[in-house]
Amino acid sequence: MKILIDSSIVSKGGGVQVALSIIENIATDENFEVICVVNTEIDKQLSLSAKSNIEHYYVENIEPIYRKFTQGKRISLIEQKHKPDFVFVVFGPAYWKPKAKTLQGFALGKMLYEKELNIGLKEKILNIVKKRIFQWSQSYLLVETDLVKTKLANYLGYLPEKIFVIGNSYSPNFKKNVVANEEKITKKVDFFQVLVPGSYYPHKNLERIIFSLIYIKNNQNFNNQIKVVFTIPENSNEWSNLLILAKENGVDHFITTVGFVENSKFAELYLQSNAIICASLVESSTAVFPEAFLANRPLIVSDRPFAKELCEDAAVYFDPLDEKSIANAIIKLANDEKLQQLLVENGQKILLKNYPSADQKWSLQKNLITRLYSK
Structure with a gap:
C-alpha cells in the first residue's frame, strides 16, 4: 500500500512522541511505500535509519x-504528485482535504470541554474553525479513549462507527531507555523529586502546582525536602512567568527546569524522580500515565474523568482547582512509602490492562489502516 503520513502539525508535547513512534514503525514495514511529511521538530528527533528507509520525505516549517x-x-500538491492509496494525518485537523481515504488522529481535548473551561473568545473562534475543518474532511477519526470517542461523536455530529479507539502507549525508545538505565539511575533519596513532564499549555494547570507549594512550605507535618522539576525551556516566556510567580510567593527554591527534553531522554528523568504529577484540567489522553507505570514511579493526578478512566487505582487524586488539595496529595504520597509501593504495583496491572505495548499499538494501527483501506 502506498501511504502518505502527514505529521506536519504536531511540534511539541506528547504528539511528537506519537508521530515519531508511527514513523519509526512504518518506515521499516515492507507492506507500505511511504510518503512522509514532517516538520522541523519531528525531523530533528527522527532516527537516520527511519529517514533512509522512507523513499519520499518532505520537511515543512512549523507554521x-x-x-x-x-x-x-x-501538502495537497505532494498528494497529487505521489497519488497515495491512503492518508494518515497523525493529529488533525489537516488544513487540506486529501483525495485518498483518510484517517486523522484527534488530540484536542480542550475542544470537548468548553463549558467546563474558561476559554477566551479567540480560542472559541479557533475551535469553531477546527470543528468545521474536521466536519469538512469527513475522514475517519482515531482517538485514544472511549470517553473521547463519545464526546467527539456528539461534538462533531459524527457517526460513532467512523471514530476508532486505540489506547495510548509509551514509545519504543522510552522502554528501551528504562530497561537500559533502571539499574544505573535511582530516584532521589535526599529530597522528594516530583516531575512535571511536558510542554506548557494553559490547560496543564501548572500555576496551581506553584501555588500548592505555599501550603507545602507552611505544613509542619511535612519533613521532606521537595523539588518540583519542569521540562520547559529556561529562556521561554512560560518559564519566566512561572518563576516570577514562584518568587512572588517565596517558593522559587522548590522549583527548577531541565529545559526541553528530547523524547529519547525522558526515561532517565522519570527514573531520577520519586513521583510524577499531572495537574491537567483536560486531556484527550497522555503518555505520562503509561510512562510512569513503565518506569515504576507513582502518579499524582487530577481527579477528572479522563484520569480516572486511564489510571483507576494507580494514582493519588486531587482537585486540580484547589491548591491545598494538590499540596495534600503530594504530602500524602511523600510521607507514605507503603502507598508509593502500592501505586507502583497497581500501575503495573493498569499498564497491562489499559495500555497496549509500543509493538501492540503499531499492530493495531496497521490493522486499522489496512481494514479502512480495504473497505
Whole structure:
C-alpha cells in the first residue's frame, strides 16, 4: 500500500512522541511505500535509519495558524504528485482535504470541554474553525479513549462507527531507555523529586502546582525536602512567568527546569524522580500515565474523568482547582512509602490492562489502516 503520513502539525508535547513512534514503525514495514511529511521538530528527533528507509520525505516549517492553509496546499500538491492509496494525518485537523481515504488522529481535548473551561473568545473562534475543518474532511477519526470517542461523536455530529479507539502507549525508545538505565539511575533519596513532564499549555494547570507549594512550605507535618522539576525551556516566556510567580510567593527554591527534553531522554528523568504529577484540567489522553507505570514511579493526578478512566487505582487524586488539595496529595504520597509501593504495583496491572505495548499499538494501527483501506 502506498501511504502518505502527514505529521506536519504536531511540534511539541506528547504528539511528537506519537508521530515519531508511527514513523519509526512504518518506515521499516515492507507492506507500505511511504510518503512522509514532517516538520522541523519531528525531523530533528527522527532516527537516520527511519529517514533512509522512507523513499519520499518532505520537511515543512512549523507554521502559525494563519499559514496552515497555505501549508495545506503544499501538502495537497505532494498528494497529487505521489497519488497515495491512503492518508494518515497523525493529529488533525489537516488544513487540506486529501483525495485518498483518510484517517486523522484527534488530540484536542480542550475542544470537548468548553463549558467546563474558561476559554477566551479567540480560542472559541479557533475551535469553531477546527470543528468545521474536521466536519469538512469527513475522514475517519482515531482517538485514544472511549470517553473521547463519545464526546467527539456528539461534538462533531459524527457517526460513532467512523471514530476508532486505540489506547495510548509509551514509545519504543522510552522502554528501551528504562530497561537500559533502571539499574544505573535511582530516584532521589535526599529530597522528594516530583516531575512535571511536558510542554506548557494553559490547560496543564501548572500555576496551581506553584501555588500548592505555599501550603507545602507552611505544613509542619511535612519533613521532606521537595523539588518540583519542569521540562520547559529556561529562556521561554512560560518559564519566566512561572518563576516570577514562584518568587512572588517565596517558593522559587522548590522549583527548577531541565529545559526541553528530547523524547529519547525522558526515561532517565522519570527514573531520577520519586513521583510524577499531572495537574491537567483536560486531556484527550497522555503518555505520562503509561510512562510512569513503565518506569515504576507513582502518579499524582487530577481527579477528572479522563484520569480516572486511564489510571483507576494507580494514582493519588486531587482537585486540580484547589491548591491545598494538590499540596495534600503530594504530602500524602511523600510521607507514605507503603502507598508509593502500592501505586507502583497497581500501575503495573493498569499498564497491562489499559495500555497496549509500543509493538501492540503499531499492530493495531496497521490493522486499522489496512481494514479502512480495504473497505
